[in-house]
Amino acid sequence: MGHIPVLLSAILEYAVLDDNSIVFDATIGAAGHCIAILEKYKDKRIKYYGLDRDFEMLELSKNKLSGYENVVLIHNKYENIGEEIEKRNLEEKIDFCLFDLGVSSVHLDTAERGFSFRFDAPLDMRLDRSENLTAANIVNNYSAEELADIFYQFGEERLSRCIARKIIEYRKTKKIESTQELADIVKAVYPISRNNQERRIHPATRVFQALRIAVNGELIKLAQSLKTAAASLKKNGRLAVISFHSLEDRIVKNTFKKLAENKIANNEKEKCEFKILTKKPICAKDEEIEINNRARSAKLRVLEKIG
Ligand SMILES: C[S@@+](CC[C@H](N)C(=O)[O-])C[C@H]1O[C@@H](n2cnc3c(N)ncnc32)[C@H](O)[C@@H]1O
Incomplete structure (x- = not known):
């Protein structure tokens, strides 16, 4: 739609x-x-x-x-x-x-733009594709502290430090290239919550929001x-x-x-x-x-x- x-x-x-x-x-x-x-x-x-x-x-x-x-x-x-x-x-x-x-639904529904973990696509998230900084650049190159700050400040993600550490650990074996890879890393950090409020949204939602804000300097x-x-x-x-x-x-x-x-x-x-x-x-x-x-x-x- x-x-x-x-x-x-x-x-x-x-x-x-x-x-x-x-x-x-x-x-x-x-x-x-x-x-x-x-x-x-x-x-x-x-x-x-x-x-x-x-x-x-x-x-x-x-x-x-x-x-x-x-x-x-x-x-x-x-x-x-x-x-x-x-x-x-x-x-x-x-x-x-x-x-x-x-972003518009068109962004979220276009897999190749990399805004959504609903599809497996390259981690892009640029609103203006003529610019250089992508979400993949950030997750593969920023320090654990920088990543945690992004997740905390722009996503209000309470597990920001654990997620950042997990990303650094994963990076030692291979580059994080796709939305699905990142969503799985985040999901693995998240305990299965009994809390309805937490279960209402996918665990990667806040991290994806935070990265989008960081990529586009929103x-x-x-x-x-x-x-x-x-x-x-x-x-x-x-x-x-x-x-x-x-x-x-x-x-x-x-x-x-x-x-x-x-x-x-x-x-x-x-x-x-x-x-x-x-x-x-x-x-x-x-x-x-x-x-x-x-x-x-x-x-x-x-x-x-x-x-
Ligand atoms: C929620 S959509 C707007 C939808 C629109 N009101 C409609 O009814 O179709 C937000 C739009 O803002 C654009 N956008 C995001 N950040 C922007 C910025 N800093 N400057 C200009 N446009 C921006 C996005 O590319 C996107 O197309």
């Missing part, structure tokens, strides 16, 4: 647009949210900018969007959102900006990217962010809080004022989770520029 956009009805509710509104989608992915927004406002002339770090996702959305006008696709990281906005003179002109973080500049996006909104413009794990959500929550408290000089010359529209993050209802398991961990937070 393709990618199903998460929390779509909430996104459509918060994206209040009019004639000539400008949308900046910092993670267009498979264009799911994009097409739903363009369809909802098909009688308005919406200008839609869609950025993605993964060229292959852009190719996919380009095909899906062939019947739509006024869509501009941009290959870049959202860490560089400021330069893309400046290049197009979009400062303080954006009505709705969306960050739907992480989280490093997320706060700064959100500040830049917030500063680029028009008055009453909104910034919506969907996160998929607690590390991401913490960054989103704290950045929004600081912006709303005006603690960040987001633009030294003109200070902007913001209001948080979602006191608590919006989560998927059971009906959505039933048809799209990815939605179970999704959290949406929305910020509005008020002045």
Whole structure:
């Protein structure tokens, strides 16, 4: 199955647009949210900018969007959102900006991308395949301490040290090349748990998440990217962010809080004022989770520029 956009009805509710509104989608992915927004406002002339770090996702959305006008696709990281906005003179002109973080189902379901232990494939995990660092590079070359730190910090993996030691031991006999090899190493460290909470997810889930974050340098500049996006909104413009794990959500929550408290000089010359529209993050209802398991961990937070 393709990618199903998460929390779509909430996104459509918060994206209040009019004639000539400008949308900046910092993670267009498979264009799911994009097409739903363009369809909802098909009688308005919406200008839609869609950025993605993964060229292959852009190719996919380009095909899906062939019947739509006024869509501009941009290959870049959202860490560089400021330069893309400046290049197009979009400062303080954006009505709705969306960050739907992480990877898409297309990534997880494409075996050769190496994001999932559901398939046996080379350990890759690069969002941008023109970059050099892969998950295999990390697991085969980093020290036990470096690996344990990655698993602990980015995966909140409580057995991080044991898993790192097991990897080093395994490496002495052979290189770790595939997703299955790594998943088996992690699984062997994990005791068979009686705890339901633990059994709900595969033991390698956290290690795979941590490696993906490390390979792609996720989280490093997320706060700064959100500040830049917030500063680029028009008055009453909104910034919506969907996160998929607690590390991401913490960054989103704290950045929004600081912006709303005006603690960040987001633009030294003109200070902007913001209001948080979602006191608590919006989560998927059971009906959505039933048809799209990815939605179970999704959290949406929305910020509005008020002045
Ligand atoms: C959850 S998917 C987005 C799905 C999209 N909203 C849809 O409905 O089809 C996340 C997308 O963000 C992209 N991505 C991840 N990190 C990125 C970054 N730093 N800069 C730009 N795009 C990024 C991924 O390549 C992926 O396509």
